[in-house]
Amino acid sequence: MAERSGKRFVTTKVEVEGREETKVVELPSRDPEPWRDDAPLTVVGCRVPRMDALEKVTGSARYTADVRRPGMLYAALFRAPVASGRVTLLDLSPALAIPGVRGALTAADVHGIRIDGVHLFDIAIHYAGQPLAAVCADSLDVAERACRAIVCEIETAAHVVTAERALEPDAPRARSFGNRARNSPRVVSRGDVDAGLRDADAVVTKEFRTPVALHTALEPHGAVAEWSGGRVTIWESTQGIFMTRNEVAKALGLRLSMVRVIKNYMGGGFGAKNGASHATYTAVALSRKLGRPVRCVLDRDGEQRDAGNRPATIQRVTLAAKRDGTLTAIRAETIVAMGIGGWHSSAAKIYHELYRCANVHTAETWVFMNTSAMASFRAPGHVEGAFGLERAMDMLAVELRIDPLELRRRNYADHDQEKGRPYSAKHLDECYRQGAERFGWHESRERAPGSGRLRRGSGMASLIWGAGGGPPAYATVRINRDGSIEVLTGAQDLGTGARTVFSQIAAEVLGARIDDVRTILGDTERLPFASNSWGSITTASVGPAVRVAAEEARDSLFEAASQMLDADVGELVARDSEIRVRDNDRSITFAALCDRLGDVMIIGQGSRGPNPDNTAIAAFGAQFAEVEVDTETGHVRVLRIVSAHDSGRIINPTLAESQLEGGIIQGLGYALHEERVLDKRLGVQLNANMHDYKIPTMADIPVIDAFFVRGSDTVANHTGAKGLAEPPIIATAPAIANAVAHALGREVSEIPLTPWRLLSR
């Protein structure tokens, strides 16, 4: 706990959603000793019930879509019915003539605002579902009716909605500069792949395909905006209150202090809610124009058409190995079908990370098309890439007659080969061992799939995900005069459990009862900065800042107590919100102590320090699946999944296991049912609803045994915790597909594994 001296600002590297960013960070006031595995912790590591569950089970939790302001109006979006073209007439007068309609927005009202490279309400149509106008009315019912009354004439143009077609020289252009992103193909290589292929005893080559998947959060994107005195307050369903604030302020030319973004509860994000959206700008602009609060929440159709997606990929993969299984070459050409915009999430990255191999070459091409923009979706890139790589590994295992798990063990990467640096900690070997044991891997693989109608098979896959978090992140801990404690930080709880986890960390440090601690999140005006809740970073980023803030508060509390108890600070211990003098019966409760202090408020400030230099920080895991395939109907039933994870120290096992189960279930949907279906001739989506876009239901769920192997990562940060929300989804689809391949004795190369795909071969 030494005071730092010397440099106050340093640079550090932080990996977010597979991208490594360099950040400047202010060193925290103190650098606590890491919590090692044997640290005597009493609240951290406990199964504390989710601290906002009461509001959720009683219906009193107010989500953005539930916020109602006095005089509030309702907005609805009018969307393009075709994939490409130009609006030649947009007549809003029939809509505005409907009683109860209060106003509308078109491109002229929102000049200069762009989302994913497309101007808001652009009259040039870039994809089907693109918003062309918004209408505002006394009720949502009237606003939606008014949208249907808009008269719109369109001159259609040729469109392109598949990556293969988009890459042909004569394809229609989705973007003015062409369909290939400027940096494509991005080539990343190490060693000599050709030499690796020459040295190999076995080579497998295959093309793999993954679908467009839709986030399908139950709460759609939405915002409520209200202006007052030149300031705007925005209630938003967002994973990033500060990013939303910054984007709105920039778009409208406002000072940051004039924009307040609030998020109390949100009905799921999964990566799609990371900044200002169509709904945000619509609510903000309409509210400013009409001088009344406005709620704009997407309807389900809009949410499924144009609120982000996991992009489709094509992966042409070659793996080569020696007879003993040692990988000699990995080569992958990958194509990521972005849609009209998004960011360069990489399916190729995991090919460089997961296994030890001296010769790796990937070439990745990002493609623009006339479809809605992709967005981050739980472990973006790695989910797609893991399917190709892990399927190819199983093909190689068949070729070499080596057990798939054994093949992976023989190619264990003991360091980060891409950058030639050590891992802060890696217990994937333990995941393999414990996972295989709990699954009964060897017995399961040796069992014959059967030759009848129903065939059984087992498969597995590994995962890696850079989930170390990092700065900047800030927290304040304050203690009220009755001894109740508040943790304040500008992070978000998506349903992950951040409120509970931060309260546990503060309670641990302070020696407080967990019930005395409350965590307050999600308000840019009242809380110190924390980053977006993405990339599985929140616990590892903000947790250390909460710990430092709580330590500062505890020191003040102990100083006050030492005077009142007439003892040295070093003699004091706190437990259950009471401070005792060691070897003595003198004690005082937090409540009594703080009451004596009156309105002298104990306050601690904390921040997140830099990540260790030249060190890779990642979460790891191994997943095992057993399936039953009906060879007559093509129906795949997943019977059970065992999932073993290394995410460092687990602050709350119950909430962490909930995350694992949730990720696995989303991965099961991705493997078996989920795909956006387009009419390619029209370029229009056919399943923009929750019946035809099939997410898993309660009846689809196998027996899931998801758990963590022990191991605090004390190099990563001083809480020892790493991220865990995204990792579980990475391995699920390949584990299931590998099990299906095992059951059928033939390769599968495309998901989702719908009956027609399995039977149409």
Next chain:
Amino acid sequence: MRLIVNGAAHDVSAPDHETLLVTLRERLDLTGTKLVCARGECGACTVLIDGEAVYSCLTLTAACEGQTVTTIEGVARGDTLHPLQRAFIDHDALQCGFCTPGQVLTALALLAKNPHPTEEAVRQGMSGNLCRCGAYPKIVRAVLAAAGDGPAHG
């Protein structure tokens, strides 16, 4: 018309085409009932009418004259949670919580008809309530736990 919601009578004048979901949320400010799909695909808007689970997004308010509606806000008795709500908390049967009101009400109706359901009966009976966070395994456990003596066998 008169609507009885959670034991209280409300006089509402909703247009004939207004759904019960809109009346509850926008007129009575009972926002625990969630709008998600608006076409009976997800179960998030489930309420009880005379004890039966219904999708309020597919129910016209005008058809509910004189009937007894129970929403999530009416499940607890004052500060005392219903055992099912308690079980949802104890088993961490929720993450974001957006589907939770619908899950609780569907489970209530299910347990009223079948006080000791098998695990399979819970899975099938509640498969119309979607949860994107994937809290399903724990929802099943919570419902079975709330059923009291545990699942019936056979």
